[in-house]
Amino acid sequence: MKRNSRLSLALHTLCHMASDPGRVRTSADIADHAGTNPVVVRRVLGKLRQAGLLSSEKGHAGGWQLAKPAHGITLADVYLALDERLVSRDTGDTEPSHCHVEEGLQTRVSEVLEDIEESLVQRLRETSITEIHPKSCSYCDD
Amino acid sequence: MKRNSRLSLALHTLCHMASDPGRVRTSADIADHAGTNPVVVRRVLGKLRQAGLLSSEKGHAGGWQLAKPAHGITLADVYLALDERLVSRDTGDTEPSHCHVEEGLQTRVSEVLEDIEESLVQRLRETSITEIHPKSCSYCDD
DNA sequence: AAAAACGCAACCGCAAATGTTACAATTCAT
């Protein structure tokens, strides 16, 4: 696991789940397969649960599974669930610079980036996680 | 200097230069105005020089200025000059995961993101740096 | 020769993200 790993981990896991929706997986299983740590998995999948994409059960024989039909889950759902943003949200923490160039600049650039963000989500909404898996996977145990 | 500062610094500086193309500015001047450090300025503007947007002169009375007419410089030129990428370029450093889900995923997601990247650049290309500056700036000394 | 500027390399320090450990709470099997 290295960079941009939250989104990557989330999508990977969901795709596996989509190809065998009945199976309940533990965070340890998932972490093993993804080459990371159970706690990291729970962190990321927790976001997906908050967004209603996954459900988890505690205790013996507990674990994670899809909370709704896989074909209804799009890349956009995942992207948004994780609070990912290409456009770094302007937190307004930049002190006013007393410089008109700066203001005009911010405005222009923000306009474009907001638009782009929106069209990205629109595009992501067109692909469901069921459309990812190419065929049965001989290496993975799904 | 804090957020997304390379692009921000580059655009800000270019816009000022566009409004007074004759003037040669030192990295110290620019750093002062931008609230940062001359070395950082040289780092960023160096990229713009490599891309042919700026020229710099060493020695006494040296400094930076536009290398071509301002109206011919678009936001896309700057974005590309800095090697900015929404899509984190796959450097191929991810070891093959022996997992078909992973491969299919990479492919699909990359397709979408590449498309988005392209349309972003297309959008940025529509705005020249001369279109940013709202009016004469009473605070800045340009 | 001195001053002013860039070019560059080598660090420092901070902030964000990931990785790790620990432990409480919950659930199931026996």
Add this chain to the structure above:
DNA sequence: ATGAATTGTAACATTTGCGGTTGCGTTTTT
């Protein structure tokens, strides 16, 4: 009931990227 398995979460450690800083060599003008 007890124990094992699992999530939830907090706290801490480690890594990484980036801006900031320092230092010094090179170039140009005076």
